Amino acid sequence: MLPKKWHLPVLLILGTFQSSACGSTPNFIIMLMDDMGWGDLGVFGEPSKETPNLDNMAAEGMLLTDFYSANPLCSPSRAALLTGRLPIRNGFYTTNAHARNGYTPQEIVGGIADEEILFPELLQKAGYRNKIIGKWHLGHRPQFHPLKHGFDEWFGAPNCHFGPYDNKQRPNIPVYNGMDMVGRYYEDFQIHRETGESNLTQIFTQQAVDFIERQAQSQKPFFLYWAIDATHGPVYASKPFLGTSRRGLYGDAVKELDSAVGQILDALKTHKVDDNTLVVFSSDNGGAMVSKDKGGSNGPFLCGKQTTFEGGMREPTIAWWPKHIKPRQVSYQLGSLMDMFPTLLSLADITLPRDRAIDGIDLSDTLLNGKNIDRPIFYYRGNEMMAVRLGMYKAHYWTWTNGLQELRQGIDFCRGENVINVTTHDQRNHTSQPLLFHVGRDLGERYPISPDSIEYHSAMKKISKVVRDHKTNLTPGQPQLNWCDTGVMNWKPIGCEKLGRCLPAPSSNPYKCVWMH
Ligand SMILES: *[C@@H]1O[C@H](CO)[C@@H](O)[C@H](O)[C@H]1NC(C)=O
Numbered sequence: 122m123l124p125k126k127w128h129l130p131v132l133l134i135l136g137t138f139q140s141s142a143c144g145s146t147p148n149f150i151i152m153l154m155d156d157m158g159w160g161d162l163g164v165f166g167e168p169s170k171e172t173p174n175l176d177n178m179a180a181e182g183m184l185l186t187d188f189y190s191a192n193p194l195c196s197p198s199r200a201a202l203l204t205g206r207l208p209i210r211n212g213f214y215t216t217n218a219h220a221r222n223g224y225t226p227q228e229i230v231g232g233i234a235d236e237e238i239l240f241p242e243l244l245q246k247a248g249y250r251n252k253i254i255g256k257w258h259l260g261h262r263p264q265f266h267p268l269k270h271g272f273d274e275w276f277g278a279p280n281c282h283f284g285p286y287d288n289k290q291r292p293n294i295p296v297y298n299g300m301d302m303v304g305r306y307y308e309d310f311q312i313h314r315e316t317g318e319s320n321l322t323q324i325f326t327q328q329a330v331d332f333i334e335r336q337a338q339s340q341k342p343f344f345l346y347w348a349i350d351a352t353h354g355p356v357y358a359s360k361p362f363l364g365t366s367r368r369g370l371y372g373d374a375v376k377e378l379d380s381a382v383g384q385i386l387d388a389l390k391t392h393k394v395d396d397n398t399l400v401v402f403s404s405d406n407g408g409a410m411v412s413k414d415k416g417g418s419n420g421p422f423l424c425g426k427q428t429t430f431e432g433g434m435r436e437p438t439i440a441w442w443p444k445h446i447k448p449r450q451v452s453y454q455l456g457s458l459m460d461m462f463p464t465l466l467s468l469a470d471i472t473l474p475r476d477r478a479i480d481g482i483d484l485s486d487t488l489l490n491g492k493n494i495d496r497p498i499f500y501y502r503g504n505e506m507m508a509v510r511l512g513m514y515k516a517h518y519w520t521w522t523n524g525l526q527e528l529r530q531g532i533d534f535c536r537g538e539n540v541i542n543v544t545t546h547d548q549r550n551h552t553s554q555p556l557l558f559h560v561g562r563d564l565g566e567r568y569p570i571s572p573d574s575i576e577y578h579s580a581m582k583k584i585s586k587v588v589r590d591h592k593t594n595l596t597p598g599q600p601q602l603n604w605c606d607t608g609v610m611n612w613k614p615i616g617c618e619k620l621g622r623c624l625p626a627p628s629s630n631p632y633k634c635v636w637m638h
């Protein structure tokens with residue numbers, strides 16, 4: 122029992138949050154999959170129909186068919202999601218070579234700049250408690266730690282779950298709980314490379330359910346960024362799911378994630394915060410065709426992860442918010458993960474920063490009222506704008522899959538999909554006459570519209586203006602993905618001393634990162 126004199130203020134505080142729980146201060150959950158393709162869900166046509174929870178989530182909410190990531194690779198896509206800005210602005214790109222995808226492997230020196238505003242920082246100021254579960258990928262050095270960039274809690278890792286490493290040439294990737302590391306992948310958190318068995322999805326799901334329960338009890342608004350990675354290579358699933366899918370190990374991972382989504386939505390219902398929680402499910406980039414039969418499906422779309430064809434950036438997206446988003450809706454809104462920034466802030470009634478360009482747009486009218494807003498989608502690879510979509514038209518200013526040298530080594534981002542003069546193995550400059558596709562009647566970007574046609578001229582007239590405006594107003598940020606150094610790897614993560622788990626680090630030896638594609 123509380124001392125008597127505290128009763129009144131406590132009730133007042135509860136009263137405040139109670140009323141906010143009824144409308145003005147919604148909770149947010151972003152479920153961001155890793156390398157999951159547009160075609161991986163039953164509701165998007167995957168024929169095995171192994172995602173009943175996600176299919177049901179879509180039936181209870183809104184399916185967004187034309188929703189994109191801001192980049193075809195993990196780190197830049199995630200930086201764009203949290204900053205609402207294209208990687209070329211927020212610094213998640215490289216100038217070491219033209220149009221190269223860069224990310225944050227553990228030798229990266231850079232990360233998310235302090236000058237960037239992440240929307241969780243603004244939610245936090247407004248009283249939200251924010252948790253990230255899973256993969257951060259915005260830099261692993263101490264200054265880039267998520268608890269220094271708007272999050273109150275973290276359970277997960279700064280990098281991909283590659284490994285195991287020998288802790289001499291390369292350290293294993295640390296897993297953090299809060300500020301401190303609590304162990305490392307392959308040592309304390311197992312991923313069996315032969316069988317694909319790992320309990321990580323179970324652990325990440327329990328973390329989410331516990332957080333929801335705690336927040337529901339405290340009646341304080343929350344943002345949960347559930348950034349789990351079972352569908353990123355090496356793909357994994359726990360024992361009960363192994364061997365259960367018609368699609369092999371990748372399908373086992375998807376089935377476990379689907380089950381986890383069901384558990385999280387159930388937790389919201391159990392704790393009676395479902396009507397006050399907007400949940401958005403999506404993926405950070407397209408399915409990795411390079412992973413062959415252990416990669417996702419991009420449905421009818423061309424190529425996959427790493428490319429600026431539709432398969433690289435169109436994402437399986439569902440928005441769910443009982444009593445706010447009407448059930449069984451399909452939205453053709455051109456959406457972007459960057460839209461989360463203005464949309465969530467608008468729903469939380471927080472003013473947008475005015476001192477910088479924000480590339481995302483406020484989609485609350487789309488979600489709540491089915492409104493369609495006209496806007497372009499820009500497809501970047503590193504420092505180059507490769508393509509633009511406006512309405513049903515997509516113009517490629519540059520095409521590239523991956524180089525011939527890599528192709529000879531079996532690396533193919535467009536496996537089994539050779540479209541002459543489109544899936545080019547050289548970086549081809551089409552700026553003087555962009556390749557134009559109608560992505561409604563030609564989903565697979567196979568049939569370029571003739572540059573001699575009236576249709577081409579009328580579409581390109583509009584697109585050229587949008588591109589001119591975009592480029593005129595673009596001030597590239599300081600590139601964060603240029604420098605690498607084996608000395609900065611995860612040798613001594615915060616908290617390693619307490620565990621006696623620090624590793625000897627080699628001396629610093631910075632070099633320009635080599636980005637092959
Ligand atoms: C997963 O958890 C189960 C039950 O606790 C345990 O038996 C199994 O060894 C764990 N698997 C891995 C790969 O850690």
Ligand SMILES: *[C@@H]1O[C@H](CO)[C@@H](O)[C@H](O)[C@H]1NC(C)=O
Binds near residue numbers: 541542
């Ligand atoms: C491909 O492009 C080359 C060079 O521009 C051109 O000569 C060739 O005719 C094109 N092939 C097809 C099938 O369009």
Ligand SMILES: *[C@@H]1O[C@H](CO)[C@@H](O)[C@H](O)[C@H]1NC(C)=O
Binds near residue numbers: 550551552553
């Ligand atoms: C691409 O082509 C355009 C138009 O021909 C040209 O202005 C530009 O310099 C070219 N870019 C590169 C990097 O070659």
Ligand SMILES: [Ca+2]
Binds near residue numbers: 155156194195353405
């Ligand atoms: Ca990814």
